[in-house]
Amino acid sequence: MSSPMNLGELLSQFLRRQSAAQAEGLACAESGEVTPFEAAAVQPVEPRVAWKEATAALAFWPAAPAPKPPADWAALVSSQDSITALPLCLGNFPQLLRDWQALVNVADLAALLPRATRPAALPSIVEWAEETTRGGRFPDVLMALAACRLARHFDAASRLLQQIEPAVPKEWHAAFANERAALAWHRGQTEEAARDWAAQKESIPVLFNRGLSKLFLKQGADARTSLRAAVEKLPEESAWHHLGQLYLALAEIRR
Numbered sequence: 662m663s664s665p666m667n668l669g670e671l672l673s674q675f676l677r678r679q680s681a682a683q684a685e686g687l688a689c690a691e692s693g694e695v696t697p698f699e700a701a702a703v704q705p706v707e708p709r710v711a712w713k714e715a716t717a718a719l720a721f722w723p724a725a726p727a728p729k730p731p732a733d734w735a736a737l738v739s740s741q742d743s744i745t746a747l748p749l750c751l752g753n754f755p756q757l758l759r760d761w762q763a764l765v766n767v768a769d770l771a772a773l774l775p776r777a778t779r780p781a782a783l784p785s786i787v788e789w790a791e792e793t794t795r796g797g798r799f800p801d802v803l804m805a806l807a808a809c810r811l812a813r814h815f816d817a818a819s820r821l822l823q824q825i826e827p828a829v830p831k832e833w834h835a836a837f838a839n840e841r842a843a844l845a846w847h848r849g850q851t852e853e854a855a856r857d858w859a860a861q862k863e864s865i866p867v868l869f870n871r872g873l874s875k876l877f878l879k880q881g882a883d884a885r886t887s888l889r890a891a892v893e894k895l896p897e898e899s900a901w902h903h904l905g906q907l908y909l910a911l912a913e914i915r916r
Contacts, residue, residue: 706756708735714754722836728804731789740781745773749869750843752807755900781812815848884912
C-alpha cells in the first residue's frame with residue numbers, strides 16, 4: 662500500500678489538474694478586467710470542464726437526461742470568486758477553490774466559512790432559472806436552483822426552493838435535501854447546513870459535505886471519518902476525489 666501524500670503534494674496535484682483543465686473545449690468568457698492585487702496568476706476555469714464537474718453529483722442520484730447549462734454559463738463561471746469551503750452539489754466545481762494558500766496559512770478554518778456576498782451581475786441567470794423551474798422537469802429544476810445559488814442570488818434561490826419543494830418526486834428527495842443544505846451553507850447559515858447534512862440519508866455527496874462542514878466547523882475527528890468514506894468511493898479521475906483528498910489531509914494535520 663502506498664503511503665498517503667502530504668498536504669503540499671496534494672496542493673501541487675490539485676493545481677496541476679486546474680492547469681491541465683484549460684486544454685479542453687470551450688473558450689472562457691472574457692471579463693475585460695484586470696485584478697492587479699492578486700498575489701499569483703490564476704488561470705481561468707474552462708467552462709466545459711466546470712460544467713462536467715458541476716453536474717458530477719448527478720451520478721449519485723436517479724438516472725436522468727443530463728440538464729442543459731444556462732446560456733450564460735461561461736460568464737457565470739468567470740464571475741466566481743475563490744470558494745475555500747466547497748460542498749459537493751450541483752453547480753459547484755472543484756476549480757472554485759483558487760485561493761489554496763488560505764488553507765495552509767489560516768490559523769482558524771472558521772475564518773474561511775462562506776459569507777453571503779453581492780450577487781453576480783447576471784440577472785439572466787435568474788430569468789433562465791425561473792423559466793426552467795416552470796417546466797417542472799428533474800434534474801433541470803435542481804440545476805436552476807443551483808445556478809441561482811452559484812450566482813449568489815440567494816433570495817431568488819430561496820424562492821425557487823420553496824416553489825420546488827412541494828412537487829419534488831420521491832426519487833429526487835435526497836438530491837433536493839443536499840441542494841437545500843448547500844444553499845444554506847453558501848449563504849452563511851453553516852450550522853444549519855451542517856445539521857441538515859447530519860440528518861440526511863448517507864450518500865457520497867452527503868458524506869463529503871458532512872466531512873467538509875465538520876472540518877471547517879472544527880470537529881476534526883468526525884470530519885476525517887466522513888471525508889475518508891467519501892474519498893474512497895469517489896472515482897479517482899474526478900476532481901472531487903482530489904479535492905476530498907485535500908480536505909482529508911487538512912483534517913489530519915488539524916487534529
